[in-house]
Amino acid sequence: MMSYCLDDVRFHGELGNGVSSGFGEDGYASIEDAVKVLLKGLGEDINREGYKQKVKDIVQDALFPEAGLDNKVGHAGGAGGLVIVRDLDHFSCCESCLLPFQVKCHVGYVPSGQRVLGLSKFSRVAGIFARRLQEPQHLADEICSALHQEIQPAGVAVVLQCTHVHFPDIELHILDPNHQGWLETLVSSGSGVFEDKQADDWADFLGLLRLRGTDMEKLKFRRSSDPSWCPSLSIKVSSAIEPANPGMVAAAAKIIKSLGEDPLRKELRETPRRFVEWFRNFQNKPDMKVNWFLCGRKDPLSMNRGVDLNSERVYAELGIPFWAQCEHHLLPFHGVVHIGYFISDGFKPIGRSHLQSIIHFYGFKLQVQERLTRQIAEAISPLLGGDVIVVAEASHTCMISRGIEKFGSNTSTIAVLGRFATEVTARASFLKTIPSPASPAGQ
Amino acid sequence: MMSYCLDDVRFHGELGNGVSSGFGEDGYASIEDAVKVLLKGLGEDINREGYKQKVKDIVQDALFPEAGLDNKVGHAGGAGGLVIVRDLDHFSCCESCLLPFQVKCHVGYVPSGQRVLGLSKFSRVAGIFARRLQEPQHLADEICSALHQEIQPAGVAVVLQCTHVHFPDIELHILDPNHQGWLETLVSSGSGVFEDKQADDWADFLGLLRLRGTDMEKLKFRRSSDPSWCPSLSIKVSSAIEPANPGMVAAAAKIIKSLGEDPLRKELRETPRRFVEWFRNFQNKPDMKVNWFLCGRKDPLSMNRGVDLNSERVYAELGIPFWAQCEHHLLPFHGVVHIGYFISDGFKPIGRSHLQSIIHFYGFKLQVQERLTRQIAEAISPLLGGDVIVVAEASHTCMISRGIEKFGSNTSTIAVLGRFATEVTARASFLKTIPSPASPAGQ
Numbered sequence: 001m002m003s004y005c006l007d008d009v010r011f012h013g014e015l016g017n018g019v020s021s022g023f024g025e026d027g028y029a030s031i032e033d034a035v036k037v038l039l040k041g042l043g044e045d046i047n048r049e050g051y052k053q054k055v056k057d058i059v060q061d062a063l064f065p066e067a068g069l070d071n072k073v074g075h076a077g078g079a080g081g082l083v084i085v086r087d088l089d090h091f092s093c094c095e096s097c098l099l100p101f102q103v104k105c106h107v108g109y110v111p112s113g114q115r116v117l118g119l120s121k122f123s124r125v126a127g128i129f130a131r132r133l134q135e136p137q138h139l140a141d142e143i144c145s146a147l148h149q150e151i152q153p154a155g156v157a158v159v160l161q162c163t164h165v166h167f168p169d170i171e172l173h174i175l176d177p178n179h180q181g182w183l184e185t186l187v188s189s190g191s192g193v194f195e196d197k198q199a200d201d202w203a204d205f206l207g208l209l210r211l212r213g214t215d216m217e218k219l220k221f222r223r224s225s226d227p228s229w230c231p232s233l234s235i236k237v238s239s240a241i242e243p244a245n246p247g248m249v250a251a252a253a254k255i256i257k258s259l260g261e262d263p264l265r266k267e268l269r270e271t272p273r274r275f276v277e278w279f280r281n282f283q284n285k286p287d288m289k290v291n292w293f294l295c296g297r298k299d300p301l302s303m304n305r306g307v308d309l310n311s312e313r314v315y316a317e318l319g320i321p322f323w324a325q326c327e328h329h330l331l332p333f334h335g336v337v338h339i340g341y342f343i344s345d346g347f348k349p350i351g352r353s354h355l356q357s358i359i360h361f362y363g364f365k366l367q368v369q370e371r372l373t374r375q376i377a378e379a380i381s382p383l384l385g386g387d388v389i390v391v392a393e394a395s396h397t398c399m400i401s402r403g404i405e406k407f408g409s410n411t412s413t414i415a416v417l418g419r420f421a422t423e424v425t426a427r428a429s430f431l432k433t434i435p436s437p438a439s440p441a442g443q
Numbered sequence: 444m445m446s447y448c449l450d451d452v453r454f455h456g457e458l459g460n461g462v463s464s465g466f467g468e469d470g471y472a473s474i475e476d477a478v479k480v481l482l483k484g485l486g487e488d489i490n491r492e493g494y495k496q497k498v499k500d501i502v503q504d505a506l507f508p509e510a511g512l513d514n515k516v517g518h519a520g521g522a523g524g525l526v527i528v529r530d531l532d533h534f535s536c537c538e539s540c541l542l543p544f545q546v547k548c549h550v551g552y553v554p555s556g557q558r559v560l561g562l563s564k565f566s567r568v569a570g571i572f573a574r575r576l577q578e579p580q581h582l583a584d585e586i587c588s589a590l591h592q593e594i595q596p597a598g599v600a601v602v603l604q605c606t607h608v609h610f611p612d613i614e615l616h617i618l619d620p621n622h623q624g625w626l627e628t629l630v631s632s633g634s635g636v637f638e639d640k641q642a643d644d645w646a647d648f649l650g651l652l653r654l655r656g657t658d659m660e661k662l663k664f665r666r667s668s669d670p671s672w673c674p675s676l677s678i679k680v681s682s683a684i685e686p687a688n689p690g691m692v693a694a695a696a697k698i699i700k701s702l703g704e705d706p707l708r709k710e711l712r713e714t715p716r717r718f719v720e721w722f723r724n725f726q727n728k729p730d731m732k733v734n735w736f737l738c739g740r741k742d743p744l745s746m747n748r749g750v751d752l753n754s755e756r757v758y759a760e761l762g763i764p765f766w767a768q769c770e771h772h773l774l775p776f777h778g779v780v781h782i783g784y785f786i787s788d789g790f791k792p793i794g795r796s797h798l799q800s801i802i803h804f805y806g807f808k809l810q811v812q813e814r815l816t817r818q819i820a821e822a823i824s825p826l827l828g829g830d831v832i833v834v835a836e837a838s839h840t841c842m843i844s845r846g847i848e849k850f851g852s853n854t855s856t857i858a859v860l861g862r863f864a865t866e867v868t869a870r871a872s873f874l875k876t877i878p879s880p881a882s883p884a885g886q
Contacts, residue, residue: 064771066813081857083813088849116813118771120842123849200867207874208855211836328507328561370509370526370559393654396562404563405848406531411562412651414524424643431650 055125059150062118066111082201083116084108084208088123089407091400094164095133095267096230098252098275099332100401102182103130103139104161106214108205109147110154110193117151125150133261133268136162136229137222140189148191155192157205161214162187165332165397166323167231167278185222185229232274244276252276282325282365314426315343316433317352322359326398327366335394335410337376340430341384342419350383369394369413377415387418389430498568502593505561509554525644526559527551527651531566532850534843537607538576538710539673541695541718542775543844545625546573546582547604549657551648552590553597553636560594568593576704576711579605579672580665583632591634598635600648604657605630608775608840609766610674610721628665628672675717687719695719725768725808757869758786759876760795765802769841770809778837778853780819783873784827785862793826812837812856820858830861832873 088105107122129142144158163182193201227234252272253263261268316338323334337359343349362375369392377390392413399409420426531548550565572585587601606625636644670677695715696706704711759781766777780802786792805818812835820833835856842852863869 062771064811066811081816081859082855083857084855086853086855087851089851111813116811119812119839119854120849123842123852200870203867203871204857204874207871208834208857210874210879211834211855211877212853213879328505368507368509368559369562370554373524391651391654399563399566404566406563406566408530408532408851409566410529410655412525412527412529412654414526414647414651416524424646427643428646428650431647431653434654436653436656 054128055146055150058121058124058128059117059147062121063115063151064118066114066116082108082110082204082208084205085119085122086209086212086214088126089405090123090127090130091405092130092134092139092162093132093401094230094232095135096228096271096274097167097232097278098133098255098271099165099278100397101136101162101164102400102407103136104163105130105143106159106161106209107143107147108157108194108208109151110201111151112154113152115151117147122147133256133259133271135267136160136185136187137189140187144189144191153192155190155194155201157191157194157202158189159205159209160187161185162229164230165334167281183229183231186220187222230274232278244273244280248276248279249273279325279330281323313343314340314430314433315349316340316430317349317355318434320352320356320359322363322372322392322394324363324367324369324372324394325365326396327368329398330366331397331401333369333394333396333398333411335392337373338391338393338430338434339376339380340389340420340433341380342387343385350380355380369396369411373413373415377417381417385418387420388416389420389427390415391431391434497571498589498593501564501567501571502560502590505564506558506594507561509557509559525551525553525647525651527648528562528565529652529655529657531569532848533566533570533573534848534850535573535577535582535605536575536844537673537675538578539671539714539717540610540675540721541576541698541714542608542721543840544579544605544607545843545850546579547606548573548586549602549604549652550586550590551600551637551651552594553644554594555597556595558594560590565590576699576702576714578710579603579628579630580632583630587632587634596635598633598637598644600634600637600645601632602648602652603630604628605672607673608777610724626672626674629663630665673717675721687716687723691719691722692716722768722773724766756786757783757873757876758792759783759873760792760798761877763795763799763802765806765815765835765837767806767810767812767815767837768808769839770811772841773809774840774844776812776837776839776841776854778835780816781834781836781873781877782819782823783832783863783876784823785830786828793823798823812839812854816856816858820860824860828861830863831859832863832870833858834874834877 084106085108086106088107090103090105091100092103093099094101103126105123105126107126109117125147126143129139129146139162140158140160143160144156147153147158148156161184163184166183188197190197190199190202193199194205196202222229249272252275255275256263256268256271263269263272317340318338319336320339321334322337323332325331326333337355339355358379359376362372362379373390373392376392377388380390381388393410394412395410398404399406399411414427416427420430527549528551529549531550533546533548534543535546536542537544546569548566548569550569552560554560568590569586572582572589582605583601583603586603587599590596590601591599604627606627609626631640633640633642633645636642637648639645665672692715695718698718699706699711699714706712706715760783761781762779763782764777765780766775768774769776780798782798801822802819805815805822816833816835819835820831823833824831836853837855838853842849842854857870859870863873
């Protein structure tokens, strides 16, 4: 536990400029600073008002006259037809928990009145409504209705694929292995000829969407009877857990107000509490210990993972999920950790849940990925004979939200000790055992 | 040809605000305006100077102290190790022809001096150097050297996957069917421990890059002996073609100067001429005719494309490539056109090259995709019995460059006439015959 204490000291030093890293009683005084940090992290050009006016400005400058496209001709009645702009990547902010979520937006419309909208404007309009506190269906409806109002076409169709980060289970402090990666939902909205979901126009739209690999037949649209998509709404807070710090809840309400929203709006009333619950997952708990021995329950996943490499036996425990909170932006990052170590014939591999517990211990706090990887390597090294390799792969919410918006990006870090530090072939062999997915997670 | 003449009149009307659409003699007077339009199209926040200072500003604010990462420990000698940030999408501007090209950037570094760089800064630094007139190897070297200088790590590695739009063959006015989509090149640059491409550190870097589907073993790095990557450099301009309009060449040189570059720099000297050659592909040629009959050469690709659908025979001619120049941004868009029509048993399908010639005729000018699709449908309809469906799928350079930067986005348009206008099942059946690629082109 030495490295943990050491980091803690250094950690307080780093944030010594008035922003307390603790969420305990000493955190009350610096809520103002926290709000500033959070606001900055939430986005650099959040627009507080004037959405309607902005849409008008964007659209009016880019409506081009186009002979031959007329509503008298109609969608299927003439040569003028459906236009779709697909795979527009955006991010939004969940109104239930204040965390960012990713939006892959597809827009279709049937021109009318002999005019077409410049293609880039569909993305700009979607971006205006994405950069608010949102819920997927509401976002789809807003984009659809704004485009319909300004273009006055025969109809507008919007399909959104939204992905939200999962919530860990705050009570167990152990990650549910099924809760890896992202939670996805699919919503749609239609106006004019697209108002009826059974209309032929929808069949055409979905047929065109399929052409570049978005197979809508395999995806299920969200129904109004489905439970809310934000995982914060299904977290059961037991009475055994102390209620969220009221000062922090007030700070979260202040953030909502700063964004130009009403914290008393029905959908937002419980948001501050949920936001704080999320943060409490990453609270620095001095009394929390890695349960070094009790966590070693038998796990069927840990079987059959031995790999014979170059006549040596390297044991590879792959794809252990983790969450962490980026200490630079107070935004989550999550991904998987791969661990490799040498075992001799008589040695029994360490349980996967044991490793999971260690990863969880170092992940569930304000972190940076480089440190997390190093800390895991240092923690497991004495248990595994000193020769270990740890690879972490993560998607960082701060890389998709904020100004940078690099949606496909991800980060890998590696830490090596003992023989893995000196033998390039051992490292290369281990890396080769990690399966390369057909497509990045969450894409 | 009626629709063509009609559009031409309307087209001049649209650009009537001083920007001449013609590249003939009347174009001389409005070069100033053209330069303004082009500059705007080339990017909204091109930085003309101070690159070095900007990198320093970006990096210095985001160098975080991180205990345990030291150059005394070294990459493989301790727990501190390699960090890679992968799949950063950028665009740049080709110094040989002034067209934008896409850059997928992967950066790795081995921290040293107990400090790490905030992850988003790798993308910001890459963006600074991408937004200049560039050549892939030079871009990789600049990113690598700037990061090395400012972070002072044990080493930096940069891998770039660059994709450039193809050039059509200006002489034949017919698209080479092999010249579809993008031209790709792979370059790398290394400093410090990555200076030697045979070093173990490179093996680790490429091994980590593979984990999310970038299989470097299948990709070939560009060698210095390889011919230049920009297709404009391998276009042979025969003496039969009149030399490029000197006024336009001067205008292109002016653009280069406006970007803060020296038009007399060795690599840039011929760029204005090449840029003009590209634009001349899209010149509105009144004497150009679709060679309706001579183009009907036998094409093996047009065989076996008949599809029996619902006991009717719909013939589908799929994936005919096209290029066009977006009239709103003067930037290329390109993709494929799919054509469907009914044939009776005794009817012989029309030759693919014939359709290609028609598509080419309507594509090779300043265009918008909606109009292109409609014009193709109207032009082929009388030849194909009146029942036609035309689908165009395209990537628009204006959607990846400029402020919007939606790298994965693409646009579909559809035009239907006759029975395809009234029968939704006919449309749906045709759309189903179009194969859905595993991943979008150019991704």
